[in-house]
Amino acid sequence: MLLQRSRLFPALPAFLLSTLSAAVLTCAPAGAALAQDVLLGASVQLTGPVANTGRYYRDAYQLAIDKINAAGGVKIGGQQHKLALRLYDNQSDVNLSVRQYTRLVTEDKVNLLLGPFASNFALADSAVSEKYKIPMVEGGGASDQIFARKFNYIFGTLAPASNYFGSTVEMLKSLKPEPKSVALLYADDAFDVSVAEGTRPKLKQAGLNVVMDERYSTNATDFNSLLSQIKSKNVDVVLVAGHETEILNFVRQAKSLAVAPKLYSFTVGVPSEDFRKALGKDADYAFGMTAWLPSTSLKDRWFGDAQQFAKEYKAKFGYDPDYHAASGAADVEALVQAMEDADSIDPQKVRDALAKIKFDSLYGPIAFNAQGQINLPQVVIQVQGNQLAEIYGAKGFVKQPKYPMPAWSAR
Incomplete structure (x- = not known):
């Protein structure tokens, strides 16, 4: 039974609510997992600042498990x-996440691990999987730092954060009028720092003038100072690495200050249906990127294809999946494929199978490099008429972007 702190327990004292919130959410058949079940364990953000994205993983894990069990x-x-979860x-x-992963391994005796959302969580939690030599497959952390430590038990299905803006920078060189100046803004967490470190050399190589390179605090709510600088410097392109709440605040404050560069692009938010609902027409013209779109060309052993996965996901949960959900489902599939390849649930044998795995998933082809990460190309997307449009990919423009972005007063 999923515990929803405020809705199911409105009258309980605060200290008891906190205890219940940290309680296990057992997504399995009624009763304890049977001895012959394979128990997967995870800790994700269901409350707190990034709970909106955390739910993608909870829902994707459960949908994939249900689908595989049905087969x-x-x-x-x-x-x-x-499978049980x-x-x-x-x-x-x-800190709570690390304690929970430790509990999953030492007390709950899970067989294998699925990951949390966000790179700073994956950085910390993967130390638990490494310590206890239990493989973790995660699709929520993309920071290059996660995979630079020569850990043997962490595998990731997000493309490297350092290349998130790679396709966007390529597109910038083909735009007319060609942008000249860029502001690079990024939060001070592991993912966004990796994005910035990877983007700087790409901008330099593209001949773009970086007039602002600014770090802001994670979960920042006030972007007025940075937006004022963007306006005073007449910046053409603004690239923002951050999480969804930060991006929403940025766009709302950009409107209030009448700041409209020729283009702005965000690492997260734009692929999400919630982003467009939250901003309404103000979401238009925003660029982003995604490694996944629900295409029938992405064939899958259990769902048939990615489009069928998206249909079943929305039917079950009432909202559209984005790449977070697709990567989460692929994490479950990767563990299942590895167990079958190894013909075992022994953690070491499953780990070795993951290291050489190669299969087609609803998310795309899964094959981990020597560091344990995959590298799917990022497709540039844009909100047009409050709908998501695929703009630029490996073969160039798919659809013409709406560019330059008009002034807020001209919309």
Whole structure:
């Protein structure tokens, strides 16, 4: 039963609510997991500042598990085994998340691990999987730092953060009028720092003049000073690496200050249906990127294809999946494929199978590099008429962007 702190327990004292929020969310058949079940464990953000994105992982994990179980489960040693999920709410608290992953391994005795959302969480939580030698497959952390430590038990299905703006910078060189000046803004967490470190040399190579290179505090709510600088410097392009709440605040304050560069692009938010709902018409003209779109060309063993996955996801949960959800589902599929390839649930054998795995998923082809990460190309997208449009990919323009962005008063 999923615990929703404020809705199900409105009258409980605060200290008891906190205890319940951290309680296990068991997504499994009624009762404890059967001995023959394969128990997967995870801690994700279901409350706190990034809960809106955390829910993608909870929902994707459960949908994938349900789908695989409906097809008979995972075949090991000639027998079919059902999957079960032990899930905790880390309340968007890194320290709590580490404690919960430790509990999953030492007390709950999970067989394998799925990851949290956000790079700073994956950085910390993967130390638990490394310590106890239990493989973790995560699709919520993209920071290059996660995979630079030569850990053996962490595998990631997000493309490297250092290349998130790669396709966007390529597109900038083809725009007319060609932009000249760029502001690079990024939050001070592991993911966004990696984005900035990877983007700087790309901008230099493209011959673009970086007139602002500014770090801001994670969960920042006030962008007025940075926006005033963007306006006074007459910046053409603004690239912002941050999380969805930060991006929403940035756009709202840009409107209030009448700041409209020729183009702005964000690492997260834009692919999400919630982003467009939250901003309404003000979401128009925003650029972003995604490694996944629900295409029938992405064939899948369990769902058929990515479009079918998206249909089933929305039917079950009432909102559209984005790449976070697709990567989360692929994480479950990767563990199942590795168990079957290894014909075992032994953590070391599954780890070795993951290291050489190669299969097609609803998210795209899964094959981890020596560091444990995959590298799917980022597609540039834009909100046009409050709908998501695919703009630029590996073969160039797919659709013409709405560029330059008009002044707020001219919309």
